Amino acid sequence: xxxxxxxxxxxxxxxxxxxxxxxxxxxxxxxxxxxxxxxxxxxxxxxxxxxxxxxxxxxxxxxxxxxxxxxxxxxxxxxxxxxxxxxxxxxxxxxxxxxxxxxxxxxxxxxxxxxxxxxxxxxxxxxxxxxxxxxxxxxxxxxxxxxxxxxxxxxxxxxxxxxxxxxxxxxxxxxxxxxxxxxxxxxxxxxxxxxxxxxxxxxxxxxxxxxxxxxxxxxxxxxxxxxxxxxxxxxxxxxxxxxxxxxxxxxxxxxxxxxxxxxxxxxxxxxxxxxxxxxxxxxxxxxxxxxxxxxxxxxxxxxxxxxxxxxxxxxxxxxxxxxxxxxxxxxxxxxxxxxxxxxxxx
Amino acid sequence: xxxxxxxxxxxxxxxxxxxxxxxxxxxxxxxxxxxxxxxxxxxxxxxxxxxxxxxxxxxxxxxxxxxxxxxxxxxxxxxxxxxxxxxxxxxxxxxxxxxxxxxxxxxxxxxxxxxxxxxxxxxxxxxxxxxxxxxxxxxxxxxxxxxxxxxxxxxxxxxxxxxxxxxxxxxxxxxxxxxxxxxxxxxxxxxxxxxxxxxxx
Numbered sequence: 001x002x003x004x005x006x007x008x009x010x011x012x013x014x015x016x017x018x019x020x021x022x023x024x025x026x027x028x029x030x031x032x033x034x035x036x037x038x039x040x041x042x043x044x045x046x047x048x049x050x051x052x053x054x055x056x057x058x059x060x061x062x063x064x065x066x067x068x069x070x071x072x073x074x075x076x077x078x079x080x081x082x083x084x085x086x087x088x089x090x091x092x093x094x095x096x097x098x099x100x101x102x103x104x105x106x107x108x109x110x111x112x113x114x115x116x117x118x119x120x121x122x123x124x125x126x127x128x129x130x131x132x133x134x135x136x137x138x139x140x141x142x143x144x145x146x147x148x149x150x151x152x153x154x155x156x157x158x159x160x161x162x163x164x165x166x167x168x169x170x171x172x173x174x175x176x177x178x179x180x181x182x183x184x185x186x187x188x189x190x191x192x193x194x195x196x197x198x199x200x201x202x203x204x205x206x207x208x209x210x211x212x213x214x215x216x217x218x219x220x221x222x223x224x225x226x227x228x229x230x231x232x233x234x235x236x237x238x239x240x241x242x243x244x245x246x247x248x249x250x251x252x253x254x255x256x257x258x259x260x261x262x263x264x265x266x267x268x269x270x271x272x273x274x275x276x277x278x279x280x281x282x283x284x285x286x287x288x289x290x291x292x293x294x295x296x297x298x299x300x301x302x303x304x305x306x307x308x309x310x311x312x313x314x315x316x317x318x319x320x321x322x323x324x325x326x327x328x329x330x331x332x333x334x335x336x337x338x339x340x341x342x343x344x345x346x
Numbered sequence: 347x348x349x350x351x352x353x354x355x356x357x358x359x360x361x362x363x364x365x366x367x368x369x370x371x372x373x374x375x376x377x378x379x380x381x382x383x384x385x386x387x388x389x390x391x392x393x394x395x396x397x398x399x400x401x402x403x404x405x406x407x408x409x410x411x412x413x414x415x416x417x418x419x420x421x422x423x424x425x426x427x428x429x430x431x432x433x434x435x436x437x438x439x440x441x442x443x444x445x446x447x448x449x450x451x452x453x454x455x456x457x458x459x460x461x462x463x464x465x466x467x468x469x470x471x472x473x474x475x476x477x478x479x480x481x482x483x484x485x486x487x488x489x490x491x492x493x494x495x496x497x498x499x500x501x502x503x504x505x506x507x508x509x510x511x512x513x514x515x516x517x518x519x520x521x522x523x524x525x526x527x528x529x530x531x532x533x534x535x536x537x538x539x540x541x542x543x544x545x546x547x
Binding site: 194 | 352353354355488490491493511516517518519520521522523527529530533534535536
């Protein structure tokens with residue numbers, strides 16, 4: 001048993017694909033035929049068997065290849081992983097959360113032996129076996145956050161809580177939708193969301209912050225966010241914008257189905273026990289329009305969401321150049337039938 | 347351009363005397379000299395006797411033409427040939443500053459940002475620093491691509507002084523870096539010729 005990990009790329013020749021099973025479990029983010037910001041936070045409780053939310057941290061068929069891509073990003077730009085000095089306790093908290101979650105939920109792939117502070121970690125998909133002393137960073141090849149972050153899909157921020165605010169004081173960020181950890185590190189919750197249009201005036205961030213300041217240990221929460229990406233590229237960082245920005249001009253009616261991807265972020269938040277910090281995970285899922293078109297309900301719904309999106313949101317998400325092409329392609333496959341409630345494929 | 351909907355955009359409430367401070371440490375650049383004069387005038391009788399002023403003409407004003415700072419009767423007044431030399435001295439003074447020291451900063455935004463970033467390294471919370479913007483609206487900009495800083499930016503678009511990419515200057519501001527974010531303006535279509543407009547005079 002266990003997951004069959006794919007060998008694929010997220011750059012250059014872009015061999016990334018979803019298996020039919022991965023398409024069915026895709027965390028489609030639209031519960032109705034239109035979209036606007038909301039504080040769409042819900043308890044991170046186990047979802048249906050096989051779904052992206054069945055377990056605390058989702059491991060899927062892209063695990064090995066995604067982490068190979070992360071290693072390439074970090075080799076090219078070490079500033080994608082940074083931690084301010086006071087965050088070391090939170091780093092250990094984070095390492096514990098990842099290792100205990102993965103071994104509990106995927107025992108065929110991961111193992112953790114704990115003898116007091118002496119831990120032994122086994123990661124079979126990546127071929128890693130490591131003995132170390134919990135709390136002693138000198139016993140790991142990298143800092144605890146980087147070490148475990150290189151072994152878990154998704155970007156991770158560690159948020160310090162003080163002065164009635166959350167501060168982005170550490171992170172490992174290699175598959176981001178166009179924001180810079182290096183620029184934003186040290187900012188508080190309001191500041192790092194500064195560039196987002198409309199939502200501030202709606203009071204979204206005040207309410208979300210108030211909620212998160214009261215996040216309790218053992219009661220994680222989650223939400224979905226989304227954008228669109230040309231080519232299945234994980235590293236759409238502002239740092240590399242001159243390298244991927246030109247992709248946005250390459251969409252045509254002929255290639256939009258294979259080239260344009262819905263990019264969904266499954267964001268999870270956990271309170272950490274020793275540091276009282278919060279882990280903010282941003283797990284990226286990609287699906288091409290061709291793959292979406294295998295699910296009639298999602299095809300209809302995405303056509304309608306994109307067609308009715310407020311222009312400021314389309315601009316902020318970087319969709320302006322290809323939105324109409326995508327709407328035309330999807331609408332041609334929309335028979336006008338009503339869509340059922342909820343995000344699921346049926 | 348000092349108002350923005352971007353929540354990372356700093357606001358500077360202005361200089362007001364901290365009545366209970368034992369020591370007033372004042373860093374001023376260019377036209378900030380006038381703000382220092384007003385600050386001392388607004389303070390109690392012994393304010394000047396407890397004040398140390400560090401001044402540089404910086405980029406936005408020739409010097410303190412009226413000689414106002416010398417006439418204030420501060421305990422000490424040191425004048426520096428550049429922002430860098432002023433920051434070097436301030437760094438040393440903050441390292442030995444005692445309890446009850448109040449820090450004030452005034453001048454262009456780039457100068458304020460650099461003083462606040464320096465003070466953060468000494469454990470001083472930015473919210474405890476009195477800051478007042480005076481002089482040009484020129485910005486200090488960090489290129490998000492090569493990470494180089496370009497000083498005294500008055501236009502958007504501006505060429506990065508390090509990698510030469512044409513940058514849009516966003517309102518997004520990093521206190522740690524003391525700089526606004528610059529992002530390549532024509533990354534999606536390099537054939538688009540960017541137009542520079544003077545917006546931060």
